[in-house]
Amino acid sequence: MSFLSVGLNHERASLDLLERVTVPDDEFGKALGTLLANANIQEAVLVSTCLRTEVYAVIDRFHGAVEEITATLADITHVDAEEIAPLLEIHFDRGVSNHLFSVAAGLKSVVPGEFEVLGQLRRSLERAEEEHAVGGELSALFQRAIGAGRKVRAETAISRGTTSFAQATVDLIAREAGSETSGTTAIVFGAGQLGQGIVKGLRDDRFGFDRIVVANRTLSNAQQLVDELGDGRVTALTLEDVSTLVPTARVVVTAVEVPQTILGLTDFVASPAPVLIVDLGMPRVVDADVDALSHVRRLDIAHLQQVVDTSLSERREEITAAQEILKVEVEKYLEDRRSRGAASIVSEFRERLETLRRNELAKRESEFSFLTAEQWEQVESLTRSIVAKVAHQPTQTLKDSAGTDRGQRMTEALRNLFDL
Numbered sequence: 001m002s003f004l005s006v007g008l009n010h011e012r013a014s015l016d017l018l019e020r021v022t023v024p025d026d027e028f029g030k031a032l033g034t035l036l037a038n039a040n041i042q043e044a045v046l047v048s049t050c051l052r053t054e055v056y057a058v059i060d061r062f063h064g065a066v067e068e069i070t071a072t073l074a075d076i077t078h079v080d081a082e083e084i085a086p087l088l089e090i091h092f093d094r095g096v097s098n099h100l101f102s103v104a105a106g107l108k109s110v111v112p113g114e115f116e117v118l119g120q121l122r123r124s125l126e127r128a129e130e131e132h133a134v135g136g137e138l139s140a141l142f143q144r145a146i147g148a149g150r151k152v153r154a155e156t157a158i159s160r161g162t163t164s165f166a167q168a169t170v171d172l173i174a175r176e177a178g179s180e181t182s183g184t185t186a187i188v189f190g191a192g193q194l195g196q197g198i199v200k201g202l203r204d205d206r207f208g209f210d211r212i213v214v215a216n217r218t219l220s221n222a223q224q225l226v227d228e229l230g231d232g233r234v235t236a237l238t239l240e241d242v243s244t245l246v247p248t249a250r251v252v253v254t255a256v257e258v259p260q261t262i263l264g265l266t267d268f269v270a271s272p273a274p275v276l277i278v279d280l281g282m283p284r285v286v287d288a289d290v291d292a293l294s295h296v297r298r299l300d301i302a303h304l305q306q307v308v309d310t311s312l313s314e315r316r317e318e319i320t321a322a323q324e325i326l327k328v329e330v331e332k333y334l335e336d337r338r339s340r341g342a343a344s345i346v347s348e349f350r351e352r353l354e355t356l357r358r359n360e361l362a363k364r365e366s367e368f369s370f371l372t373a374e375q376w377e378q379v380e381s382l383t384r385s386i387v388a389k390v391a392h393q394p395t396q397t398l399k400d401s402a403g404t405d406r407g408q409r410m411t412e413a414l415r416n417l418f419d420l
Contacts, residue, residue: 007054166197
């Protein structure tokens, strides 16, 4: 049983490609079902966020599984496998643990140390569980990675400063719009975790917005945020109702996932003043045709990099400390996994030998009817001792080599020899 992770992320792929391979929420069930229908994939968890689409799997054959996962991603997202394959980041066994733990700690994020990724990993695991696509091994890997991510944030200052998309977005707006926002309107599309964080940040006195509108498909979710904040400047509208307000906004932020663009040139052509758009949607929510308008400036995730670089320079030492914590946590996890794996095969092996011992004695019991009960117990004891001695060396060797290539070869040999 081996782990494999295959996917695309912002470190290797363009924003355009990442946008096209993002798997919508309503496609997760289909994607997981397609993955499990492959011959070499036994368990699977799909992680698909604005900057990361990855499959984590328990597999039989490495090359076969890589091909199957690549083909599945191509099929689900309608992007040619030939375009995806050269940019894939692939990890195997121990590498999967190292990678996922780093993802959970926020070390693989555009904004190092960001919190959102923990919730994304939890939700990805929950979806796989709902679809019965994940078993004990992969579930344990994700749970330990999430635990390690929490530990990094608790024991280091990696969360200091700008550590989330929401914070980075607010800082970007402050840098780009500055004092020009005083007395104006801001519209935030999306009332999810990211949208909520942005709305809270825009309430800061440095902006001076007169009105902050939260637009969401489900009005009750937006209204819940409004009620929580208790700020008279913040109101909630549906995506349809907010359309008439868009031309009056000084700042428009999109933090919502929709299958196609919902804003374009016609929405901003009549705007009486400059408009700053920050499009965080994947796929993008604002059509690129707005770039033709001289009074409109459209930014996206790529523009967050300067904000991120500034924050990153302030936390170099904390990143190093986080990496040291992860090394220890990965080793603990792998040791526990080796112990579980060795215990399982050893238990099966010993049980198999004990079954053989009992069956053989049962077959010959009538031939030894002249033995007393006490003498028969001595025979039982003798045969148990012989079995224990026969099992001792294989058992010790399996325990010592558990988790290594040699241990895996020995485990497979033992399974084949004793039909385990």
